[in-house]
Amino acid sequence: MSVSFYIKNKKKIFGYEKVITVREAIDLFREYKLSIYNNDLDADDFNAEKFYNTSIENWQENYNCILFGVEGKSARGFEFSYNTKKNSYVIREFTPATENDWFIVLNYMKALTEKLGSKITSDERKEFTSENIKNFDYKKNIKSGIKAISDILNKENEKDVNADYIYGIKRPVAFNKEIIERIVKSNDEIKEFSKFCEDIQYINAYTANQFFVDDKELNEKWGYYVLTENLKTILPYKPHVEIFSMNYIKNEEVAFWKIFFCAYKIDEKGEEGIEKIGELIYDDFIKRLPTDKYQFIDASYIIVEPLNREEILKLLK
Numbered sequence: 001m002s003v004s005f006y007i008k009n010k011k012k013i014f015g016y017e018k019v020i021t022v023r024e025a026i027d028l029f030r031e032y033k034l035s036i037y038n039n040d041l042d043a044d045d046f047n048a049e050k051f052y053n054t055s056i057e058n059w060q061e062n063y064n065c066i067l068f069g070v071e072g073k074s075a076r077g078f079e080f081s082y083n084t085k086k087n088s089y090v091i092r093e094f095t096p097a098t099e100n101d102w103f104i105v106l107n108y109m110k111a112l113t114e115k116l117g118s119k120i121t122s123d124e125r126k127e128f129t130s131e132n133i134k135n136f137d138y139k140k141n142i143k144s145g146i147k148a149i150s151d152i153l154n155k156e157n158e159k160d161v162n163a164d165y166i167y168g169i170k171r172p173v174a175f176n177k178e179i180i181e182r183i184v185k186s187n188d189e190i191k192e193f194s195k196f197c198e199d200i201q202y203i204n205a206y207t208a209n210q211f212f213v214d215d216k217e218l219n220e221k222w223g224y225y226v227l228t229e230n231l232k233t234i235l236p237y238k239p240h241v242e243i244f245s246m247n248y249i250k251n252e253e254v255a256f257w258k259i260f261f262c263a264y265k266i267d268e269k270g271e272e273g274i275e276k277i278g279e280l281i282y283d284d285f286i287k288r289l290p291t292d293k294y295q296f297i298d299a300s301y302i303i304v305e306p307l308n309r310e311e312i313l314k315l316l317k
Helices: 022-027 048-052 099-116 138-153 177-184 189-201 282-288 309-316
Strands: 002-008 066-069 078-083 088-094 120-122 164-167 172-175 211-215 220-228 233-236 254-266 272-281 294-296 301-304
Touching: 002 099, 022 048, 022 066, 066 099, 078 099, 088 099, 099 138, 099 189, 138 164, 138 177, 138 189, 172 189, 177 189, 220 233, 254 282, 254 309, 272 282, 272 309
Parallel strands: 220 254
Antiparallel strands: 002 088, 002 120, 066 078, 078 088, 164 172, 211 220, 233 301, 254 272, 294 301
16 A cells, blocks of 8 residues: 655756756755665676666666665655656655654655656655645554554454565564554554564664575575575565565465574685585474574564574474
8 A cells, every 4th residue: 555646846947857866856855865765786796887877767767766764763664666658746755654664755745846847746646845745644544554454354254364565665563463462552544554664674684685496406496595694684484475476486386494504614715605504494494493482573574693603403303
């Protein structure tokens, strides 16, 4: 679920102004420093000059949008793109998002519309200006999103639904009935929801990525995670295909899950590498993992305390 806002590009005598670049989109917002969360800016082949000087219109030929946020404040961020048919910038905020998410996106729209001298039109066809966009009833939007999660988890005909997920700038957030009821019954459900989502995004731990193998010998597909020695790591308690992987694999296609234990090593030339310590079926790993070595951060994910070599070998035995 989401809500979108359209801001018309500035008109010229013939056509419209040139679409702004990624750098211009970032620099436009002086109140906070914007960060990008759906592009690997640390990749070895990343061309910073080319990236930041690319127009929003051209950049989205490979990506649907830019996911902007403010480090330390955003939980879900907001999507920014350009609609060539409408000659408009499009800002999409997720439902539900946090109070900080809305504070940031409303202020960004204010800055953008002041630059363009245009009005803001929501997907409900309501119009706003730079002066009154802050009056948008975002609290109603957040509450409707929280209610939607609650409704999904409480459907009588869906007893197998144990968790519902939203996706943040850094990692997913999973809700179950107990968590959502605690939020709804709190003194301020919006603040409680916001704090819960933000706390999960900014946990000081590595979030493990999921990988998949199309095993031709076994004629089946399986998934795996990697746990590195002495590294505090966030892992799923029970793995499932996350939204980032759903475009090429489905849950029912995954025959089983594994976890690989690794360690960093430096060879005689001083080059860094990875050493494999061992592997386990994921369910066996969870069963053997001492309860004092992990804790739940939400309905589905756990934070695993750093495991040394001895502790890993003990699990493998």
